[in-house]
Amino acid sequence: MILFKIIISPLSLIYWMLSSSRNALFKWGLLQQYKSRIPVISVGNLCMGGSGKTPHVALIIEHLTDYNKAVISRGYGRKNKVIIEANSQIHNTKDTGDEPMELLHKFEGSSFKMIIDGNRKNALRYLEMHKEKTDIVVLDDGFQHQYVKRDLNILLTDFSNPFYKDLILPIGGLREHRKGAERADMVIVTKCPKDITPAIENEIKKRISCYSSAKIFFTKISYEALINHHNNKTSIDSKKKYLLITSIANPNPIYEHLNENNIQFATKKYRDHHNFTKTQIQEVINISRQYDAIITTEKDWMRLKETELVNAVSLDILRLRMKMEFIYSKENLKFKDQITSLIK
The missing domain is CATH 3.40.50 (Rossmann fold)
Incomplete structure (x- = not known):
């Protein structure tokens, strides 16, 4: 295994150079970002998957019961690539992907829209032109999609495999360098054990602070x-x-x-x-x-x-x-306040 990693290490270097160059172009303003008039929350991660993006999107939606909200997803694995406003009566997972359909089944109703489009800017424009006002939008798996400005950028990292211990593809599972965490406004450490100790929390915060100054929250799975x-x-x-x-x-x-x-x-x-x-x-x-x-x-x-x-x-x-729950109830209240404060 060590020999294999040595052999493929040049590929990780190339991947790092490409992703870092792209990030720099956005940072310097050479690649333009679209600013929507609708408040935008992005939920994503640095790794390839498994950090709990969909349950955390659901957690956000549950805090927005009094508002008209929409989720934008690219619909991983779907066959149709045109923009879709999903409807469970006429669409299936081949049209939407599995995770968007899961969210649709949970929240489908007059105050919720599930928009499927790989081009998040087009999806936002679709919502802006819609006759029914959308109060807030959540980008599912949007951390690397920087063509859209966001009002709150949430980075998820799995307790069992935090980004600061991982390496860039293909040696590890990171889509970009750990330094990408500096773009986050909030970091959520997900899938924590119920009995996580303050000492472990402080160690995690210390390690994350090497890459991001964002506020750090902790969540756990509740079956x-x-x-x-x-x-x-x-x-x-x-x-x-x-x-x-x-x-x-x-x-x-x-x-x-x-x-x-x-x-x-x-x-x-x-x-x-x-x-x-x-x-x-x-x-x-x-x-x-x-x-x-x-x-x-x-x-x-x-x-x-x-x-x-x-x-x-x-x-x-x-x-x-x-579902996902915050380890501490006071964090749940802070989280809800930060989300709802974005809506004007």
Whole structure:
């Protein structure tokens, strides 16, 4: 492994030079940024994935119940590249991507818009021309997309793999150098253990402060309930055996949660944003006969429910509902105040 990293290290140097040059062009004003009249919050990270962007976008939206809000996402993996104002009645994950569809299912209504477009500037202009006023916009995975100015730039970093310990692609998982953190107005350390100590928090703050002067918050995962395909809550049974299907960047927190609750389960893991083939679905159908029920994530359910799996198995297919919470309630209040203060 060490030899392999030495061999590919020149590629990391090239990647670093390209990303640093691009950042410098924005910093010097040689690449122009679009300033929207709508307040813009960006949520993103320095690494390739797994820091919890979608749950944190949901956390922001939950704080904006009294406002007309929109989320702009490029819709990773979608087939159609034209701009879409998503509607769950006419669009599927091939149109939107899985994470935008997950957000749409949670918040769809008259005060929420889900806009899918890789060009965030075009998406903002679409909202600005819309007859219905949008009070605030959230850019999903927008940290590297600097063609749009933002009023609040939120950087996420995973507690188990903080950016200050990572390296640039392809040796590590960083999309750009750690110094990119200096663009953040706020850093959120995500997926923290519930019993994180002040000493560990202070060490993390100290390490992050080498790259950013932003305010630092800490969040944790909260698993709420299992939801069946009738959208009803159901309890988990330690006497049953479950098949856990995931295609997310880091399923380890789910494994830990199930183990803590003494749940018997086996895993079927796919790469992040995986599009299931008919062969793979048939394989899952065959394997599932050994189990009492199937568990998956809400994100994965967006794609699985569009496959033959739903009608081919008699087992319950349960999705594990989760959300992000601040470690300290006072941080939640500060966070909400900072977000709502952007709306004029």
